[in-house]
Amino acid sequence: xxxxxxxxxxxxxxxxxxxxxxxxxxxxxxxxxxxxxxxxxxxxxxxxxxxxxxxxxxxxxxxxxxxxxxxxxxxxxxxxxxxxxxxxxxxxxxxxxxxxxxxxxxxxxxxxxxxxxxxxxxxxxxxxxxxxxxxxxxxxxxxxxxxxxxxxxxxxxxxxxxxxxxxxxxxxxxxxxxxxxxxxxxxxxxxxxxxxxxxxxxxxxxxxxxxxxxxxxxxxxxxxxxxxxxxxxxxxxxxxxxxxxxxxxxxxxxxxxxxxxxxxxxxxxxxxxxxxxxxxxxxxxxxxxxxxxxxxxxxxxxxxxxxxxxxxxxxxxxxxxxxxxxxxxxxxxxxxxxxxxxxxxxxxxxxxxxxxxxxxxxxxxxxxxxxxxxxxxxxxxxxxxxxxxxxxxxxxxxxxxxxxxxxxxxxxxxxxxxxxxxxxxxxxxxxxxxxxxxxxxxxxxxxxxxxxxxxxxxxxxxxxxxxxxxxxxxxxxxxxxxxxxxxxxxxxxxxxxxxxxxxxxxxxxxxxxxxxxx
Amino acid sequence: xxxxxxxxxxxxxxxxxxxxxxxxxxxxxxxxxxxxxxxxxxxxxxxxxxxxxxxxxxxxxxxxxxxxxxxxxxxxxxxxxxxxxxxxxxxxxxxxxxxxxxxxxxxxxxxxxxxxxxxxxxxxxxxxxxxxxxxxxxxxxxxxxxxxxxxxxxxxxxxxxxxxxxxxxxxxxxxxxxxxxxxxxxxxxxxxxxxxxxxxxxxxxxxxxxxxxxxxxxxxxxxxxxxxxxxxxxxxxxxxxxxxxxxxxxxxxxxxxxxxxxxxxxxxxxxxxxxxxxxxxxxxxxxxxxxxxxxxxxxxxxxxxxxxxxxxxxxxxxxxxxxx
Ligand SMILES: Nc1ncnc2c1ncn2[C@@H]1O[C@H](COP(=O)(O)OP(=O)(O)O)[C@@H](O)[C@H]1O
Ligand SMILES: [Mg+2]
Numbered sequence: 154x155x156x157x158x159x160x161x162x163x164x165x166x167x168x169x170x171x172x173x174x175x176x177x178x179x180x181x182x183x184x185x186x187x188x189x190x191x192x193x194x195x196x197x198x199x200x201x202x203x204x205x206x207x208x209x210x211x212x213x214x215x216x217x218x219x220x221x222x223x224x225x226x227x228x229x230x231x232x233x234x235x236x237x238x239x240x241x242x243x244x245x246x247x248x249x250x251x252x253x254x255x256x257x258x259x260x261x262x263x264x265x266x267x268x269x270x271x272x273x274x275x276x277x278x279x280x281x282x283x284x285x286x287x288x289x290x291x292x293x294x295x296x297x298x299x300x301x302x303x304x305x306x307x308x309x310x311x312x313x314x315x316x317x318x319x320x321x322x323x324x325x326x327x328x329x330x331x332x333x334x335x336x337x338x339x340x341x342x343x344x345x346x347x348x349x350x351x352x353x354x355x356x357x358x359x360x361x362x363x364x365x366x367x368x369x370x371x372x373x374x375x376x377x378x379x380x381x382x383x384x385x386x387x388x389x390x391x392x393x394x395x396x397x398x399x400x401x402x403x404x405x406x407x408x409x410x411x412x413x414x415x416x417x418x419x420x421x422x423x424x425x426x427x428x429x430x431x432x433x434x435x436x437x438x439x440x441x442x443x444x445x446x447x448x449x450x451x452x453x454x455x456x457x458x459x460x461x462x463x464x465x466x467x468x469x470x471x472x473x474x475x476x477x478x479x480x481x482x483x484x485x486x487x488x489x490x491x492x493x494x495x496x497x498x499x500x501x502x503x504x505x506x507x508x509x510x511x512x513x514x515x516x517x518x519x520x521x522x523x524x525x526x527x528x529x530x531x532x533x534x535x536x537x538x539x540x541x542x543x544x545x546x547x548x549x550x551x552x553x554x555x556x557x558x559x560x561x562x563x564x565x566x567x568x569x570x571x572x573x574x575x576x577x578x579x580x581x582x583x584x585x586x587x588x589x590x591x592x593x594x595x596x597x598x599x600x601x602x603x604x605x606x607x608x609x610x611x612x613x614x615x616x617x618x619x620x621x622x623x624x625x626x627x628x629x630x631x632x633x634x635x636x637x638x639x640x641x642x643x644x645x646x647x648x649x650x651x652x653x654x655x656x657x658x659x660x661x662x663x664x665x666x667x668x669x670x671x
Numbered sequence: 672x673x674x675x676x677x678x679x680x681x682x683x684x685x686x687x688x689x690x691x692x693x694x695x696x697x698x699x700x701x702x703x704x705x706x707x708x709x710x711x712x713x714x715x716x717x718x719x720x721x722x723x724x725x726x727x728x729x730x731x732x733x734x735x736x737x738x739x740x741x742x743x744x745x746x747x748x749x750x751x752x753x754x755x756x757x758x759x760x761x762x763x764x765x766x767x768x769x770x771x772x773x774x775x776x777x778x779x780x781x782x783x784x785x786x787x788x789x790x791x792x793x794x795x796x797x798x799x800x801x802x803x804x805x806x807x808x809x810x811x812x813x814x815x816x817x818x819x820x821x822x823x824x825x826x827x828x829x830x831x832x833x834x835x836x837x838x839x840x841x842x843x844x845x846x847x848x849x850x851x852x853x854x855x856x857x858x859x860x861x862x863x864x865x866x867x868x869x870x871x872x873x874x875x876x877x878x879x880x881x882x883x884x885x886x887x888x889x890x891x892x893x894x895x896x897x898x899x900x901x902x903x904x905x906x907x908x909x910x911x912x913x914x915x916x917x918x919x920x921x922x923x924x925x926x927x928x929x930x931x932x933x934x935x936x937x938x939x940x941x942x943x944x945x946x947x948x949x950x951x952x953x954x955x956x957x958x959x960x961x962x963x964x965x966x967x968x969x970x971x972x973x974x975x976x977x978x979x980x981x982x983x984x985x986x987x988x989x990x991x992x993x994x995x
Binding site for chain 2: 205207226227228231237239242243244245246247248252253256257258259261264265266267269312
């Protein structure tokens with residue numbers, strides 16, 4: 154225990170306007186299972202990636218065995234004995250399971266020709282202990298894209314194990330595993346620990362952390378909040394480290410109430426009072442989701458990331474295959490079969506991944522703004538007048554305070570926050586009655602965030618039904634009147650205005666073991 | 672799990688459908704062709720048909736490798752031209768210098784491919800733009816090397832090319848040989864990495880695949896197959912032509928798509944492209960034998976390629992619909 158196996162210090166990484174890591178530290182020794190914890194977006198995955206070489210930090214030093222490690226890419230990390238299971242798996246769907254497990258390190262004969270038998274043997278050995286997860290038969294020759302999420306996760310784990318690492322990074326590696334598979338993985342991890350391997354373990358299930366790990370380092374906003382011995386720590390202490398002593402922020406509803414009878418009491422300004430009632434909504438990823446939202450209300454969706462919140466919004470926007478259930482807006486059923494029909498019925502979805510779903514980056518700002526609502530201004534539904542299009546777009550730019558050079562500039566010239574405002578603005582021109590926001594401020598800088606918050610509040614005050622999914626708990630506290638905590642595709646808890654706080658959100662999300670809900 | 676199972680079924684169906692579609696097009700093309708060309712099955716006609724197929728088959732195999740890697744090479748036709756004019760200048764009618772000419776052609780393909788690969792992988796330019804630009808460099812060089820059609824290939828080569836061995840046309844043997852080369856390459860680590868990079872470059876990078884080097888290799892292999900295509904053209908025509916490769920680029924992309932390789936990369940293989948190339952060559956034949964006026968041939972040819980691309984694209988479109 155003289156020199157620690159791994160020392161990371163002063164690690165910084167910036168993505169556009171977001172400081173993902175802001176001087177993070179981590180020290181761990183060989184033969185240790187070290188938990189890396191923190192709320193959503195605190196930088197855990199980014200720190201893991203700087204160690205595994207897929208992200209090159211802006212600053213910071215990494216020492217392995219006391220010697221400074223220069224990690225410029227995954228191959229450097231591999232040479233130093235680091236292997237990683239990524240949260241966003243590194244599986245190539247078109248390759249078979251065997252090909253994935255040996256990818257990058259394929260056993261070869263002379264001149265680089267593949268030794269397929271050795272590859273199968275190696276993959277078989279790496280997967281052997283997980284055989285039960287594949288109904289008893291390893292799918293070595295099946296394409297990875299044909300596997301279920303849990304099976305892919307296991308292939309990713311096996312791939313990292315096959316690299317025989319000295320330092321093994323497990324980033325949410327248990328997220329889609331069943332209990333029995335988690336147990337197998339934990340056995341493997343304990344054996345590795347006995348062999349002197351360092352395992353960095355990130356999981357959102359605190360019971361797993363306490364069951365498996367020796368120490369924990371907690372990140373908050375890209376900084377290390379502390380490292381604790383888990384034997385001498387309880388859940389409250391961990392949650393306190395994650396949340397910090399942030400000033401308590403009163404939720405929106407409480408503030409509105411304090412300000413007296415606000416606009417909500419006077420009734421909505423622009424659209425008739427609406428109520429959205431969702432009953433028994435079930436899809437591939439959702440189970441029996443029911444709730445009601447009033448017009449003028451902001452309903453938050455909380456919980457751990459990826460528990461079905463985005464799917465819920467997508468389903469309400471007609472973008473998922475709905476197996477059962479319905480959504481009723483003001484007594485009329487909402488069409489859930491296609492986004493076009495949903496948009497006609499007054500539903501708008503502001504996607505989180507604005508680059509992929511929400512905009513046409515190289516097209517002018519004006520076109521992007523006009524697109525969703527053109528049909529309203531079209532003469533005889535066919536011809537568009539340039540002046541009307543520009544007028545509508547200009548009004549929206551002013552209302553949202555989007556900082557632009559000219560309406561004719563491509564959207565890609567804007568900063569992240571302003572791009573997101575264009576995506577929101579595009580739907581506002583269509584005067585939606587239901588606004589679905591999917592992590593609207595992800596990757597947006599602080600100032601732009603505040604402005605987007607003001608827009609969201611404005612929407613609700615104008616009488617829209619607003620449903621907000623956010624991976625940022627502070628955002629949920631600041632904007633929501635109520636929060637539904639989502640876990641594994643179903644609503645497990647409802648927090649009303651008084652109950653909403655960052656601490657409560659984190660503990661509600663974390664405390665639920667899978668056994669309690671299934 | 673039911674979702675995954677359904678996904679698998681969809682997937683298998685998609686793959687088979689595109690394989691079936693390729694074979695169906697081949698059957699139709701052969702049927703129409705033999706109806707229009709009375710002596711289609713005569714050994715002379717067969718030999719000369721196969722002789723015209725080889726260049727397109729070779730370039731289609733090269734394009735397949737580039738497409739599988741997630742790229743596209745719009746300069747392959749120009750590379751064929753450049754390699755062929757360099758080779759014809761080197762050989763200059765002498766059989767002794769033929770090995771040298773083969774080496775020169777391969778050297779040209781290698782150099783052109785390496786240039787494309789470096790531009791795409793290191794400068795990170797869009798493959799379409801980068802290779803479109805380099806195609807002008809290669810065509811320009813070809814005009815410098817051989818300003819007007821000319822040069823001659825030793826008659827032993829042109830004769831052997833149109834000969835047959837035990838009743839099998841040499842050109843057909845060459846096509847089989849190209850397919851075999853492909854099968855050998857498939858067992859090589861570089862091709863595995865080509866599939867991985869084309870399938871998911873980020874995942875491949877995280878999995879220790881040397882992504883940039885793999886991309887360069889894909890273009891280099893593309894260039895080498897373009898060089899083989901150039902040699903086949905020389906053996907078939909007997910002389911050099913500084914515009915000979917122009918129409919091969921689009922045809923190579925069309926052959927790849929007809930053969931069922933996804934333009935997005937990572938899925939497919941050169942086996943289908945070989946069939947696709949033969950289909951396209953037969954279509955050119957059909958247009959010739961259907962007495963389409965000369966002025967309209969290119970138009971019809973282009974229309975047929977677009978039609979084939981559209982037909983081949985239907986399964987891909989169905990696959991893109993959200994299955995969940
Ligand atoms: N590739 C990226 N581009 C832009 N922003 C990113 C990227 N990756 C992460 N971020 C941002 O960096 C922050 C930290 O992310 P991450 O490390 O994934 O957190 P965690 O794993 O703790 O949830 C988040 O605000 C996230 O939005
Ligand atoms: Mg993460």
